Structure formats: structure tokens, C-alpha cells
Amino acid sequence: MVYLKAIESVDPELAREIHGELNRQREGLEMIPSENFASVAVMEALGSILTNKYSEGYPGKRYYGGNQNIDLIERRAINRAKSLFGVVHANVQAYSGSPANFAVYMALCSPGETIMGQNLSDGGHLTHGSKASITGKLFNSVPYHVNKEGYLDIGEVRKLALEHKPKLIWVGSTAYPRRLPFEEFGKIADESGAYLAADISHISGLIAGGAHESPVRHAHIVTTTTHKTLRGPRGAIIMVTEKGISKDPELPEKIDKTIFPGMQGGPHDHVTAGIAVALKEASSESFKEYAKQIIRNSVALAEELNKNDIKLVTGGSDNHLILIDLTPFGPGKGVFAQEALDAACITTNKNTVPNEPSSPFYPSGIRLGTPALTTRGMREDEMRKIGALISKVIKSVKDYELPQGKAERSECLAKFREELKGEKVIEEVRGAVLEICKEFPLYPGL
Numbered sequence: 001m002v003y004l005k006a007i008e009s010v011d012p013e014l015a016r017e018i019h020g021e022l023n024r025q026r027e028g029l030e031m032i033p034s035e036n037f038a039s040v041a042v043m044e045a046l047g048s049i050l051t052n053k054y055s056e057g058y059p060g061k062r063y064y065g066g067n068q069n070i071d072l073i074e075r076r077a078i079n080r081a082k083s084l085f086g087v088v089h090a091n092v093q094a095y096s097g098s099p100a101n102f103a104v105y106m107a108l109c110s111p112g113e114t115i116m117g118q119n120l121s122d123g124g125h126l127t128h129g130s131k132a133s134i135t136g137k138l139f140n141s142v143p144y145h146v147n148k149e150g151y152l153d154i155g156e157v158r159k160l161a162l163e164h165k166p167k168l169i170w171v172g173s174t175a176y177p178r179r180l181p182f183e184e185f186g187k188i189a190d191e192s193g194a195y196l197a198a199d200i201s202h203i204s205g206l207i208a209g210g211a212h213e214s215p216v217r218h219a220h221i222v223t224t225t226t227h228k229t230l231r232g233p234r235g236a237i238i239m240v241t242e243k244g245i246s247k248d249p250e251l252p253e254k255i256d257k258t259i260f261p262g263m264q265g266g267p268h269d270h271v272t273a274g275i276a277v278a279l280k281e282a283s284s285e286s287f288k289e290y291a292k293q294i295i296r297n298s299v300a301l302a303e304e305l306n307k308n309d310i311k312l313v314t315g316g317s318d319n320h321l322i323l324i325d326l327t328p329f330g331p332g333k334g335v336f337a338q339e340a341l342d343a344a345c346i347t348t349n350k351n352t353v354p355n356e357p358s359s360p361f362y363p364s365g366i367r368l369g370t371p372a373l374t375t376r377g378m379r380e381d382e383m384r385k386i387g388a389l390i391s392k393v394i395k396s397v398k399d400y401e402l403p404q405g406k407a408e409r410s411e412c413l414a415k416f417r418e419e420l421k422g423e424k425v426i427e428e429v430r431g432a433v434l435e436i437c438k439e440f441p442l443y444p445g446l
């Protein structure tokens, strides 16, 4: 095997661990909605000699010599981002999504000012003002929520925005199975005088592929990670729209200065090159088809789960993501479902549900999605099979109860994991998963 040849000779133990992970990815169903499989071309860029270079600054304005090639690469990534998303300015240097979002705060707000974002257990992201994140500590965070059907409560967003007059409103989520109403958010930001930042991390691939409405006409700033539906390397892009420039012509400069020298040192040039590759891939016709198929798959999977009496937040999905609500089986059951699915080689993550009756570490939901399986080439037929397998696993563990005490909980989970090993349902499902995986080989060239 050529893959990892050099690591195998330098560090065989580490090579074994990476091969172990490659096999796990190949022989399981990767259904965490924020994960995907980057192309070999993206990974070549990441593993390239670009990792050797220092290039603090921006193209044409560097603090180090020897950046003639890096300038070309970074300009290429920037131009591709601008053209793919239709924005005026793009910064591709943020190390990942959380620092990108933090840079937006630091460019627009002063500590103590009011900001608004979707509440964490209602599907929002930590960096949108959660008290557990530095963003909720540094700023006066006013969270908005979903209604009892699980949809964003736009009436509440408007009411809170007009009452609190935030400097910045975030729209974008991490566990929301429905389309984001960017136009309404744009109007609310205009009415209340706020900046609107759309964090499209989860859905940027859907937007690039024309399968979800773009926020570009409605938001002043758009941020995205590059490693989720966009299928690139781990990184982020911060974009300024025409609407953003009209509100504040200095926005591009403010963003760039906040990233460097404000928050970061040298950009990760190998990642920048990987972003450039991913953006080229995302502008192809086949990526448009990929984006649409992600949603068709999610709809088919949701239908199958519904058919098997598994409750879903909002009753379904119209993006890449599904949130299973396990509260009909009792509070805090997400951990059992996640562990049981893991044992059957179906990777998902436990997640809070709106009005969470338990806690973020022992939540009552499971979040799953279709971007990675769609990259493998799976379609609606496979989704229906997988939906039935997931339902079977969940029902097989629905009666497990979490004890109240912390120590008892770890003991109970350790015992649960042992019991899973000999479980007939888990073994059967694992066998069926392996059959599906064999039909859709992952990284066959490696």
C-alpha cells in the first residue's frame, strides 16, 4: 500500500492508528451531519509542502519573503469563494469556524454589547452567544428559540431584536433540520439596526450547490466552516456582502485586521490550498447534483424513521440533518442510542432537543445527517434500509434508564457497553451495515 508509506517507516504505531481510523470510516456509516469525506485532491493539498511556509499578512502585503506562490494560492482561494458565493470580500485565513465567528464579534462589537443568536439547545451553535462559550461571557447574549413544533420562532426573534436593539444578530445553526429564513432575519436586522451575520457552516455546500437559499442578499457578513457539506479541509471563510459594504464600507478591512494581526499569526497555507481545491470542486455540475441528493436522502431517511414510529423534531427534514427526539422513551436516552448505534458501526451524536428535559452531556436526542453517506454515492434506497436499521437499534435500547448519581452513571454506561458486545440486534445490524459499506467503497485508490 502506498498510503502512509513514509509514516509507516518513521512511526509504525501511529501509522497503525491512522489505518485503524481509515478502516473505521470505510466499514461504518458516517452520519454525523457536520462530517464529510474530503477528496484525495483536497488531502493532497493538506499534505503538501505548503505546510512549511510562513506568510503572515495578506497577498501582496506579507511580513515574510518568498511568498510569491502563496500569494497566487491565497488569491485563487479568495476569488473562488467570492465567485461561488457571490460576495464582495472573502478572508480564508481563520483557523476554523469558532475563531472565524469570534473574529466577527471582535470586528463589530465591544465587550458588553448585546448580541442575539439561536439558543444552544434549540439548535444554535456555542459561538452564537452560549453561556458556555466565551461569546456568552464577553457579550450580553439574548438567545432566541424554536416554537413547540421545533421551527424558528420568527415572531420572538423580531420582538427580542426590537426590544434589546442588539449590535449583532446571528442566523445559522448546528442542529436545525429545516431551511433557514434568511430574508426574514435580514428584515429584522434592518428594523432593529443590527448587523446580520449568517453562519452557514452546516449548509454552505447546499448553498454552493443551489439546494438551499443563499443569505448573501440579506446578511452583512457570512461565515462558514469549509469541512462540512462544503467537503473541504478543516478551515473557515469569512465573507462580506454588498449589503455589508453599504452598511459599513470598512467591514472588509475590519475583518482582515481582526484575523491578522488581531487574533492569529501565520495562515495555514496548506489549508488555504485545500480550500481552493474544495471551492473548485463545489462549483462543478456534479456538486450541484450532490447537494440536491443530500436533501433527497435526508427526506427519505426521515420518512423511514417516521414510518418506524421514531419521533423527529419538526417531524422531518428539508436540509442535510435530522434530529431524533427520544423523549417519548424517557429523558436522557441519547447516550444509550449513540453508544448502541456506534456498536453497530453507525456513527451519530447525542444531542439536546428543544426544551431538553435532561442535560447537554446526557441529552435526549440523536443528531444525524446524510452529507458523508451521499459522498459515498448512497441514495434513497440505502437511506430507507439505514432508517430501518437505526430504528431497530434505538428500540432495542429504549428501556435503559440513567441513574441519578454521577458515579452510578459511569458504572451503568460501562456495564451497558459490555452488554452491547453480545447483543443479537447489534450484531445483525452491524452485518447489514458492512454489506452496505462494501457496495460503496470509500477511498478505493488509497
Ligand SMILES: Cc1ncc(COP(=O)(O)O)c(C=O)c1O
Pocket: 034, 096, 097, 098, 099, 101, 125, 127, 172, 173, 174, 199, 200, 201, 202, 225, 235
Ligand atoms: C454553525 C456552526 N458554526 C461554527 C462551528 C464551529 O466550527 P469549528 O468546529 O471549526 O470551530 C460549527 C461546528 O460545528 C457549527 O456547526
